Amino acid sequence: MYTIPILKIVSAASPNGSNLFDSVNLDTLLSFINIALLVKPLLLKHCSIYDPVPPLVLPNNVRQFIHASLDMEEKTVDDLWETFREEIWELEFDVDDLTETLGTRYIPLFLKHGPSNDIAFYNFSPPTRTCLDPGCDQEVSQYPLVSRPRELREQLHVPVTVFTNSFGAVTGHSISLYCRSEYP
Numbered sequence: 001m002y003t004i005p006i007l008k009i010v011s012a013a014s015p016n017g018s019n020l021f022d023s024v025n026l027d028t029l030l031s032f033i034n035i036a037l038l039v040k041p042l043l044l045k046h047c048s049i050y051d052p053v054p055p056l057v058l059p060n061n062v063r064q065f066i067h068a069s070l071d072m073e074e075k076t077v078d079d080l081w082e083t084f085r086e087e088i089w090e091l092e093f094d095v096d097d098l099t100e101t102l103g104t105r106y107i108p109l110f111l112k113h114g115p116s117n118d119i120a121f122y123n124f125s126p127p128t129r130t131c132l133d134p135g136c137d138q139e140v141s142q143y144p145l146v147s148r149p150r151e152l153r154e155q156l157h158v159p160v161t162v163f164t165n166s167f168g169a170v171t172g173h174s175i176s177l178y179c180r181s182e183y184p
């Protein structure tokens with residue numbers, strides 16, 4: 001079941017800049033959070049699985065996409081991310097639940113503003129973010145005798161069309177990751 005604990009999020013966050021909520025009502029904030037959750041797979045390339053903190057700032061294409069979709073000042077997009085990024089990052093939902101629940105409301109925005117910002121509604125990520133080859137493990141820099149699976153990098157995507165029962169044909173990205181090992 002997809003529900004956002006919005007009051008908990010609002011009370012946990014402390015806006016940096018006292019007038020943030022002058023220009024943002026709860027409905028807009030909820031849309032911001034929903035869109036951030038939908039584009040989260042694109043944000044993962046900006047952080048490590050071994051240091052799972054949200055990016056400090058949004059990538060420019062995501063900022064532009066939200067700015068256009070919600071008709072919101074870019075500075076407000078940045079302020080909302082800065083204020084709520086930790087809370088948004090902790091929200092974990094089943095991707096199918098998320099897309100099924102949010103599709104009707106947000107797909108039109110993704111179709112209208114997504115292509116020019118290289119953003120699609122569906123994002124198909126690999127099931128793992130580390131190399132599956134145990135010989136490819138890498139040492140942890142702080143602890144020379146400890147090794148761990150090598151993190152896959154260089155996220156790339158190709159555009160795909162997704163044919164869905166619920167929404168018809170919708171834009172998607174098929175995401176790939178690469179192992180930069182010199183291990184033969």
Ligand SMILES: [Zn+2]
Nearest residue numbers: 131136179181
């Ligand atoms: Zn590898």
